[in-house]
Amino acid sequence: MNGQQDKKPYVIGLDLGGTNAVFGIVDQRGNILATTTIKTQDYGSAKAFVSASINALQPIIRQAGGIGQIHAMGIGAPNGNYYRGTIETAPNIKWAHETVVPLAQMFSEQLDNIPVAVTNDANAAAIGEMVYGVARNMKNFIVITLGTGVGSGIVINGQVVYGSDGFAGELGHVIIVRDETGRPCGCGRKGCLEAYCSATGVARTARELLAKTDRPSLLRELKPEDITSLDVSIAASKGDELAKEVYDFTGRLLGEGCADFATFCSPEAFIFFGGLVKAGDLIMNPIKQAYDNHVFPIYKGKAKFLVSGLDGAAAAILGASAIGWEI
Amino acid sequence: MNGQQDKKPYVIGLDLGGTNAVFGIVDQRGNILATTTIKTQDYGSAKAFVSASINALQPIIRQAGGIGQIHAMGIGAPNGNYYRGTIETAPNIKWAHETVVPLAQMFSEQLDNIPVAVTNDANAAAIGEMVYGVARNMKNFIVITLGTGVGSGIVINGQVVYGSDGFAGELGHVIIVRDETGRPCGCGRKGCLEAYCSATGVARTARELLAKTDRPSLLRELKPEDITSLDVSIAASKGDELAKEVYDFTGRLLGEGCADFATFCSPEAFIFFGGLVKAGDLIMNPIKQAYDNHVFPIYKGKAKFLVSGLDGAAAAILGASAIGWEI
Numbered sequence: 001m002n003g004q005q006d007k008k009p010y011v012i013g014l015d016l017g018g019t020n021a022v023f024g025i026v027d028q029r030g031n032i033l034a035t036t037t038i039k040t041q042d043y044g045s046a047k048a049f050v051s052a053s054i055n056a057l058q059p060i061i062r063q064a065g066g067i068g069q070i071h072a073m074g075i076g077a078p079n080g081n082y083y084r085g086t087i088e089t090a091p092n093i094k095w096a097h098e099t100v101v102p103l104a105q106m107f108s109e110q111l112d113n114i115p116v117a118v119t120n121d122a123n124a125a126a127i128g129e130m131v132y133g134v135a136r137n138m139k140n141f142i143v144i145t146l147g148t149g150v151g152s153g154i155v156i157n158g159q160v161v162y163g164s165d166g167f168a169g170e171l172g173h174v175i176i177v178r179d180e181t182g183r184p185c186g187c188g189r190k191g192c193l194e195a196y197c198s199a200t201g202v203a204r205t206a207r208e209l210l211a212k213t214d215r216p217s218l219l220r221e222l223k224p225e226d227i228t229s230l231d232v233s234i235a236a237s238k239g240d241e242l243a244k245e246v247y248d249f250t251g252r253l254l255g256e257g258c259a260d261f262a263t264f265c266s267p268e269a270f271i272f273f274g275g276l277v278k279a280g281d282l283i284m285n286p287i288k289q290a291y292d293n294h295v296f297p298i299y300k301g302k303a304k305f306l307v308s309g310l311d312g313a314a315a316a317i318l319g320a321s322a323i324g325w326e327i
Numbered sequence: 328m329n330g331q332q333d334k335k336p337y338v339i340g341l342d343l344g345g346t347n348a349v350f351g352i353v354d355q356r357g358n359i360l361a362t363t364t365i366k367t368q369d370y371g372s373a374k375a376f377v378s379a380s381i382n383a384l385q386p387i388i389r390q391a392g393g394i395g396q397i398h399a400m401g402i403g404a405p406n407g408n409y410y411r412g413t414i415e416t417a418p419n420i421k422w423a424h425e426t427v428v429p430l431a432q433m434f435s436e437q438l439d440n441i442p443v444a445v446t447n448d449a450n451a452a453a454i455g456e457m458v459y460g461v462a463r464n465m466k467n468f469i470v471i472t473l474g475t476g477v478g479s480g481i482v483i484n485g486q487v488v489y490g491s492d493g494f495a496g497e498l499g500h501v502i503i504v505r506d507e508t509g510r511p512c513g514c515g516r517k518g519c520l521e522a523y524c525s526a527t528g529v530a531r532t533a534r535e536l537l538a539k540t541d542r543p544s545l546l547r548e549l550k551p552e553d554i555t556s557l558d559v560s561i562a563a564s565k566g567d568e569l570a571k572e573v574y575d576f577t578g579r580l581l582g583e584g585c586a587d588f589a590t591f592c593s594p595e596a597f598i599f600f601g602g603l604v605k606a607g608d609l610i611m612n613p614i615k616q617a618y619d620n621h622v623f624p625i626y627k628g629k630a631k632f633l634v635s636g637l638d639g640a641a642a643a644i645l646g647a648s649a650i651g652w653e654i
Binding site: 167 | 466467481483484486488489490491492493494495496497498500501502503504505506514515516583586587588590591592593594595621623624625626629630
């Protein structure tokens with residue numbers, strides 16, 4: 001960490017979501033000194049968004065002792081490109097939709113030219129685990145984020161894999177069901193892991209199971225179209241067998257996917273992050289079992305299966321800030 | 328290349344196969360000064376094999392001006408482990424079957440303690456492409472070797488991916504047919520890419536197609552059980568439609584596999600190596616077409632599809648020797 005050499009004790013982390021832009025000032029141990037939030041979509045242009053961000057940041061930068069105490073800034077954002085410091089055609093952000101926004105440069109210019117780096121949220125999570133979480137001391141691991149989508153951050157030889165174009169690590173879009181029955185995915189193709197293991201995928205699996213059988217389930221108290229992954233989680237935690245089967249199915253696909261991912265980089269660990277992992281063993285056990293049943297024999301019994309070590313609410317900020325320490 | 332700094336102009340490459348162990352003295356441009364060969368299996372122990380190797384090497388080392396002119400030695404071997412300098416339980420080599428042979432150390436001790444590195448043949452091919460072949464100046468690419476098996480060497484940020492255990496990069500064992508119809512693979516599982524796209528996989532596809540239809544084919548002149556991938560290649564080159572369909576099928580699976588691999592590391596190129604690629608466009612066109620049809624949109628049109636730039640007969644030696652320049 002260069003932060004240790006230049007003695008500047010803080011980084012700024014920005015978790016840029018479709019609704020909120022959350023800023024935090026973070027030290028090297030992952031303590032969050034202060035945070036501030038603005039609405040991502042309240043601005044008509046990237047320039048207006050950056051201006052409002054700088055205004056919001058002033059008080060918390062002062063709290064840290066001024067910009068001279070800030071080593072760098074890290075941004076975790078949808079379609080963030082590390083190589084170019086940009087966010088590119090991010091569908092859920094109106095001022096970054098259908099355009100390329102040089103966000104790193106724009107922030108740096110307003111923040112005394114401190115270095116600013118951008119990457120997507122899953123890569124940010126991977127760096128966060130390496131800097132503050134369960135991947136400390138690991139050089140080869142894969143973070144899989146299970147949220148609205150399924151994302152991934154891959155670390156090999158201690159470096160995040162950005163690939164030739166800065167967009168590597170989209171394991172949510174590996175094809176897990178290759179025949180005609182593959183579910184349509186938001187990317188326009190069929191059978192992607194994301195179509196099954198995202199929050200909406202989990203809810204859809206529940207609806208399909210309810211429709212296919214007459215088995216009793218707490219989920220029958222809800223209108224099928226209203227069922228969310230949270231409802232499935234609540235039902236499963238109450239012992240609902242059908243809800244548990246949803247986790248078995250979801251975990252099996254994730255475990256089979258991980259077995260394929262192992263042939264790529266034989267990671268020391270798979271680290272799961274996001275809402276779905278709150279189900280604990282209900283999801284982790286089927287993942288591990290499917291992995292053991294399907295992995296290429298040479299890798300068997302080697303990889304750990306871990307749950308993120310970053311605190312839920314602060315995880316995205318920590319992930320984003322961690323990119324700052326890598327600069 | 329350290330070779331340029333220490334002025335020692337040569338490396339020794341060893342391509343260790345199940346039948347022959349071929350040694351070459353190679354310069355930094357990939358010119359092979361001299362070669363020598365011994366039979367891999369004529370020796371009852373690893374020690375006896377290394378002794379015989381050293382005897383065979385003496386004249387060609389003298390030809391290079393003595394051991395003082397040799398920078399290092401690189402070994403490409405089945406189940407070669409780069410981290411440990413070993414070959415481990417290599418099924419086709421009797422003195423390395425069911426044991427771990429510290430081959431790097433054994434050679435180094437007999438060769439004035441020059442550095443010696445070991446890796447598997449597909450990783451050696453990847454380094455060979457980077458040092459002497461079509462991947463010069465590339466930092467992110469995947470070599471896929473299509474031979475008796477299907478192997479892979481993955482390079483990310485200019486480094487071969489060895490993973491946490493030294494055995495990463497087994498893309499031939501990604502599951503490409505996930506349902507019950509998946510072909511049995513030599514690894515004990517079903518549906519691996521290797522079961523379809525290796526030489527034996529291609530021959531099997533031909534036999535299956537012949538059995539399924541009554542269509543005419545030059546391949547019907549052969550006993551089904553005698554058909555090899557070479558026969559398929561010869562028939563296809565004569566315009567045999569059924570043989571071409573074998574390549575279409577094989578290429579389609581490879582292209583769909585590559586589309587999944589792209590989500591991992593978004594490589595600049597996929598480089599194909601081995602007997603099957605001699606079919607040229609017959610195999611490369613279906614690969615590219617399937618890739619374009621299946622790849623995640625963000626990667627579309629970015630990756631090159633290349634055929635190995637290493638000369639066939641010398642390729643394995645060049646690959647092995649290239650590891651020597653990486654030390």
